[in-house]
Amino acid sequence: xxxxxxxxxxxxxxxxRIEVLRGVSLSVPRGTVTALLGPNGAGKSTLVKILSGQxxxxxxxxxxKGVHVNDAAPDELARAGLCTIPExxxxxxxxxxxxxxxxxRGDPEVVYARFPKLKARQKQLAGLMSxxxxxxxxxxxxxxTEPAVLVVDELSMGLAPxxxxxxxxxxxxxxxxxxxxxxxxxxxxxxxxxxxQVVVMAHGEMxxxxxxxxxxxxxx
Numbered sequence: 001x002x003x004x005x006x007x008x009x010x011x012x013x014x015x016x017r018i019e020v021l022r023g024v025s026l027s028v029p030r031g032t033v034t035a036l037l038g039p040n041g042a043g044k045s046t047l048v049k050i051l052s053g054q055x056x057x058x059x060x061x062x063x064x065k066g067v068h069v070n071d072a073a074p075d076e077l078a079r080a081g082l083c084t085i086p087e088x089x090x091x092x093x094x095x096x097x098x099x100x101x102x103x104x105r106g107d108p109e110v111v112y113a114r115f116p117k118l119k120a121r122q123k124q125l126a127g128l129m130s131x132x133x134x135x136x137x138x139x140x141x142x143x144x145t146e147p148a149v150l151v152v153d154e155l156s157m158g159l160a161p162x163x164x165x166x167x168x169x170x171x172x173x174x175x176x177x178x179x180x181x182x183x184x185x186x187x188x189x190x191x192x193x194x195x196x197q198v199v200v201m202a203h204g205e206m207x208x209x210x211x212x213x214x215x216x217x218x219x220x
Contacts, residue, residue: 002029004066005149005180006051011060013050020046022204023060028149028197033171033181035191038201044184045087047201048153051182052084053077064149081148087157089138093127100126100137106144114170115140132163139170149180156187168194 006028013021020043028034038044049055050062053074062070064080072080092100097118101108112119115136121129126137135155142150152171156164172194175181185191192198200207 005030006182007063009061011050011057011062013046013055013057020204024206026199028180028182030180031175031178032196033175033183033194035195035198036182036184037188037198039186042201043204044201045153048084048151048184051151083142083145083147084151085138085142087153089134091126091134091137095126096123097126097137098122101140104141104144111140111143132159135159135167147179151182153184155183156185156190164190
């Protein structure tokens with residue numbers, strides 16, 4: 001049986017008096033792709049913030065590679081092998097592609113081989129590229145950290161279908177090398193096609209049942 005890399009057990013979290021996550025449990029095995037689906041306001045981004053150490057759970061347990069990490073800071077989680085690509089991509093728009101990659105201290109040729117478009121735009125300011133190219137750059141920055149666990153928030157938002165398909169092919173390839181992937185999405189079809197497991201959130205809770213029924217049948 002695969003080692004569990006991400007595990008949330010009965011996690012509650014929120015902002016002030018507003019509870020967003022209401023007893024969320026999730027298990028993600030090593031080297032697999034888990035698609036976390038749900039409409040706006042489901043609590044998906046809050047779950048990502050819990051995993052990346054940006055906010056803390058008010059109760060419940062968060063484990064990374066079997067280690068309790070409820071109180072871990074983002075830099076501690078990064079050293080443990082977790083990397084997050086947040087919604088909005090978090091690149092440096094006033095730096096060139098090459099400068100963005102140089103900050104990660106890895107070999108940019110590794111990612112240029114995977115994303116040739118970036119190599120052709122090494123000297124271009126990242127903020128002047130298309131949304132798809134910016135997402136490729138965000139992916140490339142993450143890959144240079146050699147993550148054990150990669151969490152991607154809203155991978156396909158605002159992107160053309162051909163770019164989304166290309167990025168999901170990278171997701172599939174990474175899982176094949178042993179990287180554990182949690183991909184957070186609003187759009188079910190493409191993510192479900194590459195995922196080893198699909199989980200659905202609505203109203204801060206995990207939803208059980210047939211995917212088509214719970215996702216398209218009025219849970220939002």
